[in-house]
Amino acid sequence: MTAIEVPEVDYTEYSNRQLVLVPLAVLAVAVLVIGGWYVATGAPATLGLEFTGGVELRVADDAGGDVEERIETAFDRDPDSVRSIPADDVYVVTFRAAADDPEGLASDLESQADAAGLSVEAIDQVSPSFASDTARTTLFGLALAFLGMSVLVFALFRTFVPSIAVVASAFSDLVIPVAAMNLLGIEMTLGIVAALLMIIGYSVDSDILLNNSVLRRTGEFYESVSRAMRTGVTMTVTSIAAMLVMAVVATVFGVGLLRDIGIILAIGLCADLMNTYLLNVALLRWYKFEGVKR
Amino acid sequence: MFERVKENWRVLLLVVVVLGATVALFAPQFAPETAPGESAENATQGMTNLQYGLDLAGGTRIRAPLVGYTATGVDFAGETPTQVASDVAAELEGVSTREVDAVLGDDGSGTGGSDGIGAVEVTATSVSETEFREAMDASGYGYEGIRSGVTGETRDAAIEVIQGKINEAGLSGGSVQQVQSITGEYFILVEVPGQGRQDVIDLLEERGTVEIAIAYPDPNATDGTARTDGILVQDDFENIGTASRREAGSGAYVPVSVVNEAPEGERSPAVRFQDAAVEYGVASASGGARCNYDLETNSLGESSDSCLLLVVDGEVVNAFGMDDGLARSMASGGWADSGNFRLTTTSFADAQTISINLRAGALPAELDISGQGTSSTISATQGENFRLYSAIAGIFAVFAVAGVVFLRYREPKVALPMIVTALAEVYALLGFAALVGYPLELAVIAGFIAVVGTGVDDLVIIADEVMSEGEVNSRTVFDSRFRRAFWVIGAAAATTIVAMSPLMVLSLGDLSGFAIFTILGVLIGVLITRPAYGDILRRLLTVR
Numbered sequence: 001m002t003a004i005e006v007p008e009v010d011y012t013e014y015s016n017r018q019l020v021l022v023p024l025a026v027l028a029v030a031v032l033v034i035g036g037w038y039v040a041t042g043a044p045a046t047l048g049l050e051f052t053g054g055v056e057l058r059v060a061d062d063a064g065g066d067v068e069e070r071i072e073t074a075f076d077r078d079p080d081s082v083r084s085i086p087a088d089d090v091y092v093v094t095f096r097a098a099a100d101d102p103e104g105l106a107s108d109l110e111s112q113a114d115a116a117g118l119s120v121e122a123i124d125q126v127s128p129s130f131a132s133d134t135a136r137t138t139l140f141g142l143a144l145a146f147l148g149m150s151v152l153v154f155a156l157f158r159t160f161v162p163s164i165a166v167v168a169s170a171f172s173d174l175v176i177p178v179a180a181m182n183l184l185g186i187e188m189t190l191g192i193v194a195a196l197l198m199i200i201g202y203s204v205d206s207d208i209l210l211n212n213s214v215l216r217r218t219g220e221f222y223e224s225v226s227r228a229m230r231t232g233v234t235m236t237v238t239s240i241a242a243m244l245v246m247a248v249v250a251t252v253f254g255v256g257l258l259r260d261i262g263i264i265l266a267i268g269l270c271a272d273l274m275n276t277y278l279l280n281v282a283l284l285r286w287y288k289f290e291g292v293k294r
Numbered sequence: 295m296f297e298r299v300k301e302n303w304r305v306l307l308l309v310v311v312v313l314g315a316t317v318a319l320f321a322p323q324f325a326p327e328t329a330p331g332e333s334a335e336n337a338t339q340g341m342t343n344l345q346y347g348l349d350l351a352g353g354t355r356i357r358a359p360l361v362g363y364t365a366t367g368v369d370f371a372g373e374t375p376t377q378v379a380s381d382v383a384a385e386l387e388g389v390s391t392r393e394v395d396a397v398l399g400d401d402g403s404g405t406g407g408s409d410g411i412g413a414v415e416v417t418a419t420s421v422s423e424t425e426f427r428e429a430m431d432a433s434g435y436g437y438e439g440i441r442s443g444v445t446g447e448t449r450d451a452a453i454e455v456i457q458g459k460i461n462e463a464g465l466s467g468g469s470v471q472q473v474q475s476i477t478g479e480y481f482i483l484v485e486v487p488g489q490g491r492q493d494v495i496d497l498l499e500e501r502g503t504v505e506i507a508i509a510y511p512d513p514n515a516t517d518g519t520a521r522t523d524g525i526l527v528q529d530d531f532e533n534i535g536t537a538s539r540r541e542a543g544s545g546a547y548v549p550v551s552v553v554n555e556a557p558e559g560e561r562s563p564a565v566r567f568q569d570a571a572v573e574y575g576v577a578s579a580s581g582g583a584r585c586n587y588d589l590e591t592n593s594l595g596e597s598s599d600s601c602l603l604l605v606v607d608g609e610v611v612n613a614f615g616m617d618d619g620l621a622r623s624m625a626s627g628g629w630a631d632s633g634n635f636r637l638t639t640t641s642f643a644d645a646q647t648i649s650i651n652l653r654a655g656a657l658p659a660e661l662d663i664s665g666q667g668t669s670s671t672i673s674a675t676q677g678e679n680f681r682l683y684s685a686i687a688g689i690f691a692v693f694a695v696a697g698v699v700f701l702r703y704r705e706p707k708v709a710l711p712m713i714v715t716a717l718a719e720v721y722a723l724l725g726f727a728a729l730v731g732y733p734l735e736l737a738v739i740a741g742f743i744a745v746v747g748t749g750v751d752d753l754v755i756i757a758d759e760v761m762s763e764g765e766v767n768s769r770t771v772f773d774s775r776f777r778r779a780f781w782v783i784g785a786a787a788a789t790t791i792v793a794m795s796p797l798m799v800l801s802l803g804d805l806s807g808f809a810i811f812t813i814l815g816v817l818i819g820v821l822i823t824r825p826a827y828g829d830i831l832r833r834l835l836t837v838r
Binding site for chain 2: 090107110119120122123124125126130133134136138140141142146148149153156190191193197201202204205209212217227231234238241243244246249250254257261
């Protein structure tokens with residue numbers, strides 16, 4: 001059995017400009033994707049039921065037979081999406097809230113499903129006005145968490161460049177998964193919001209480790225970086241492994257919340273690897289060799 | 295001996311916490327309280343004392359605001375609340391005084407009001423904000439502003455009505471509370487385990503029957519009591535006030551008014567009530583009846599006058615006599631013109647019950663579920679499946695972590711305690727959940743997985759730091775390295791707590807459970823399990 005060894009990177013071969021280029025390019029693409037999404041759809045991401053309003057039914061087949069076809073004909077409105085859960089013989093049928101949303105839509109859909117011999121395992125109904133409230137609360141919460149983290153980081157390091165390096169890479173860690181979600185067709189749900197908040201907490205760990213190693217410890221710069229990297233990469237890879245496995249298992253069993261958290265955290269942590277060891281290292285090196293002298 | 299305890303107190307603390315968690319999880323003393331009529335086996339789900347939320351046990355959750363508009367800071371100009379309410383109602387077309395309520399002393403802003411200032415609310419769904427504003431202007435009472443939503447009193451009353459219904463229907467574990475969104479709007483949150491969506495909505499919308507009957511002495515009857523039902527029924531009441539305390543002396547009352555209009559040639563309910571009160575001897579020119587009614591045997595006590603009975607769903611819930619002044623105005627026939635009277639009680643709680651009962655289980659304002667609310671239902675089988683599936687997902691995630699850690703260190707001495715410590719953290723959290731009876735939800739399970747993630751991260755930091763720079767050959771070297779590692783862990787823990795704390799207080803679905811358990815996990819980790827891991831590692835690594 002071979003041990004996983006964190007590869008040593010020879011940073012001296014690359015200039016700061018080269019190191020920063022990749023993460024900044026990725027961030028720029030991500031911002032463009034989100035901006036484009038906003039212009040095209042009026043929202044920065046594909047919003048899920050909780051943010052748009054609508055009804056989601058989880059139906060199981062109690063009689064046997066072609067469920068998908070029966071779902072097509074069962075309802076008097078066309079479902080916006082029908083998803084099957086492989087391990088559970090259950091279908092998730094989503095109806096978005098429409099402008100002409102009739103009162104009691106959820107009850108109608110429930111009785112229509114019953115009439116078609118589909119047993120309803122779960123119903124989630126969100127009204128559009130409640131959904132827009134949720135969206136506002138979410139933005140507020142994310143902003144507050146990010147602000148709190150930034151203030152704390154500045155308080156911990158008390159120097160501008162290292163602190164802004166942490167905050168910038170955390171920002172990029174948040175933006176990249178959202179852009180990736182848009183491209184992968186994943187909808188924004190409350191589970192994703194939880195995952196994004198978790199990224200704020202998780203991604204800062206490796207940044208703090210790096211900053212601490214370089215700034216607060218004795219030793220040569222490259223040695224400090226490689227020491228922090230050995231620990232930091234192990235940490236992040238462990239978390240990515242756990243999240244990917246959780247995402248796969250949860251997808252198979254149709255546990256939406258866990259799947260969303262798993263996917264988004266895995267993407268966010270990958271982005272964090274890049275941002276910490278390219279963007280953050282470059283900023284720190286500039287600060288250590290040039291910034292301090294000024 | 296003492297020296298050894300002192301040296302290993304961190305490990306011992308972890309052992310104590312794990313034992314404590316075991317007790318909380320398995321000891322029958324910590325089992326969830328059983329609801330009335332429920333056996334202990336039903337209350338405890340499965341072999342542990344853990345309680346499961348709707349996600350994992352099945353049930354329905356409804357979150358919706360009460361519909362209405364409230365005029366705040368209304369100057370009552372010395373009028374009684376009933377008068378103000380009926381004046382405002384008169385300006386609104388097709389709205390009965392039942393759907394308008396005035397509350398003195400609460401200016402509707404939630405901060406309490408000054409004398410003569412109160413709030414007026416309309417709960418009729420047909421009234422728009424503009425119409426209400428116009429009606430307030432036309433009624434001539436000064437006010438500060440109009441906001442959507444109802445008064446705090448009405449929300450409290452609605453919550454009591456819903457709680458009463460849940461209890462009455464024997465739905466154990468059902469709960470109702472109010473939550474506030476960041477926009478300041480109040481929502482009523484109803485959770486009923488094990489019930490489908492339509493069942494819960496039907497329960498909320500269903501109205502019980504309420505009527506007023508009169509019991510009067512009858513020498514021919516075996517228990518000396520005769521009864522006439524249906525003196526006043528639900529629809530005869532026009533306006534049912536909220537329970538209020540008496541201005542002077544003890545006691546409380548519920549102000550009510552009885553409909554005093556009727557089509558040509560018919561007696562109005564107020565007149566009918568007045569005539570019946572006189573006929574059965576509740577009211578006479580000399581004064582009102584003194585009531586002494588035994589609710590147990592449903593009969594009049596000895597030497598009792600006639601009694602007014604409050605009958606809810608066929609059962610007598612209260613009996614009362616009549617005030618002398620009111621009785622005289624009934625006897626003289628003048629009372630029916632106004633139709634107002636107060637149902638007096640000895641205690642405020644009784645008055646509240648009567649007020650709720652008189653509303654006949656109807657909510658004081660409508661819950662707008664499809665317009666502005668949300669509802670979610672999960673069947674019991676689906677909930678149980680979720681329990682299994684999320685456990686599988688969690689276990690696989692732990693295996694993944696363990697796999698990477700073993701591959702990275704290839705040293706069971708380092709990796710094994712790491713996994714065990716991280717699991718101990720989750721176990722302690724489960725114990726905590728069982729202890730405080732916090733229902734486990736999918737979001738909480740996600741929180742557990744997050745805790746394993748951050749936990750192992752921190753243990754990796756400790757292990758790498760301690761093992762860096764060659765052999766750990768003395769306790770001092772170990773301690774200084776451990777302390778260095780701890781600065782990073784503390785900083786990382788603080789950022790996680792800061793990032794999660796908004797979720798804890800914002801009303802975003804069940805994500806507050808996720809945030810609470812992630813933060814708790816981080817705290818347990820920093821304070822208990824990670825120092826313990828340090829101690830274990832020291833014992834294993836220091837060369838003696």
